[in-house]
Amino acid sequence: MSAICYGLIHYLDKAQTKIRPEPIVAMGTNTQCTTVDYGAMSEALAAQAQKASDIPTDIFYNTQVIDIFEKEDKTFEIHCKDSSIYTANFVVVNAGAHSLFLAHRMGYGKHMGCLPMAGSFYMTNKHFLNGKVYMVQNNKLPFAALHGDPDILAKGKTRFGPTALMLPKLERFKPGTYWDFFKTLNFDFHIVKIFWDLLKDSDIRNYVFKNFLFEVPLINKGLFVQDAKKIVPSLSVDDITYAKGFGGVRPQVLDKEKEKLMLGEASINPGNGIIFNMTPSPGQHHV
Numbered sequence: 001m002s003a004i005c006y007g008l009i010h011y012l013d014k015a016q017t018k019i020r021p022e023p024i025v026a027m028g029t030n031t032q033c034t035t036v037d038y039g040a041m042s043e044a045l046a047a048q049a050q051k052a053s054d055i056p057t058d059i060f061y062n063t064q065v066i067d068i069f070e071k072e073d074k075t076f077e078i079h080c081k082d083s084s085i086y087t088a089n090f091v092v093v094n095a096g097a098h099s100l101f102l103a104h105r106m107g108y109g110k111h112m113g114c115l116p117m118a119g120s121f122y123m124t125n126k127h128f129l130n131g132k133v134y135m136v137q138n139n140k141l142p143f144a145a146l147h148g149d150p151d152i153l154a155k156g157k158t159r160f161g162p163t164a165l166m167l168p169k170l171e172r173f174k175p176g177t178y179w180d181f182f183k184t185l186n187f188d189f190h191i192v193k194i195f196w197d198l199l200k201d202s203d204i205r206n207y208v209f210k211n212f213l214f215e216v217p218l219i220n221k222g223l224f225v226q227d228a229k230k231i232v233p234s235l236s237v238d239d240i241t242y243a244k245g246f247g248g249v250r251p252q253v254l255d256k257e258k259e260k261l262m263l264g265e266a267s268i269n270p271g272n273g274i275i276f277n278m279t280p281s282p283g284q285h286h287v
């Protein structure tokens with residue numbers, strides 16, 4: 001990222017015509033793309049992969065994997081809900097929070113638990129921003145800070161969010177994953193200790209409580225707009241609506257051995273030809 005501006009400035013809040021007291025740290029870029037439509041990119045990559053080789057590249061959509069078994073000849077057998085079975089020499093499981101669920105079923109990653117954190121957005125009807133604007137990250141939190149961006153799929157609208165709310169489901173907008181959540185949380189006294197240590201911190205406690213209120217009807221918009229005003233000071237409650245059907249679940253991984261919430265993505269690679277990836281929020285990449 002090329003920084004075109006970095007420093008300490010005082011910001012004149014036009015809506016309130018007064019100088020905001022807090023120092024504002026800013027950094028920006030105007031030469032690089034900041035937003036990618038990964039859906040369109042995946043379709044393009046799949047089409048190119050199918051064209052590039054004479055060897056057939058098959059894609060099976062809407063095929064839920066139920067179990068993966070390791071065979072004696074070191075291959076894998078993938079069993080699906082529709083009773084189909086596939087064999088593979090190498091398997092990469094990129095199934096969001098279900099990656100850890102499937103890993104646990106094979107006996108891997110038992111020292112980890114998964115805390116699904118749902119995220120929602122608010123949408124405006126008008127164009128408020130030309131590019132992404134992030135608030136400064138609090139390093140204690142595993143999610144990218146609240147940001148506003150012109151939504152590339154909802155043209156002319158600006159999106160603010162995400163919020164963060166613990167949800168007892170491994171996947172949002174899909175039924176029937178509550179029991180899977182409990183199994184993947186891997187609940188025991190280590191998990192209690194992690195929660196206790198997190199909630200002891202007043203920054204985290206306030207963040208959790210505020211984000212819970214962001215999801216409560218009637219009061220959510222008024223509270224959310226207070227935060228979003230830090231990005232667009234003139235924004236009012238009437239400008240935003242809860243974006244139904246937007247957002248998803250970030251699988252936050254809990255390390256039970258270290259008794260810590262893992263910041264950034266987690267991967268389980270037993271070295272035998274199968275990898276399980278969980279990518280909660282690449283906005284926070286900790287290597």
Ligand SMILES: Cc1cc2nc3c(=O)[nH]c(=O)nc-3n(C[C@H](O)[C@H](O)[C@H](O)COP(=O)(O)OP(=O)(O)OC[C@H]3O[C@@H](n4cnc5c(N)ncnc54)[C@H](O)[C@@H]3O)c2cc1C
Nearest residue numbers: 064065094095096098119162247248249250279280281282
């Ligand atoms: C609210 C929110 C805001 C975010 N903001 C950003 C951002 O600003 N920038 C950024 O870079 N990232 C962001 N992320 C993170 C980003 O969305 C994820 O890192 C990314 O989607 C992970 O891709 P994935 O393909 O690994 O998993 P997913 O996108 O989670 O896809 C997993 C897929 O696997 C499927 N699946 C699950 N179980 C099975 C099974 N048993 N069999 C078959 N299929 C299965 C699911 O249905 C799903 O389609 C955000 C995430 C959320 C929730």
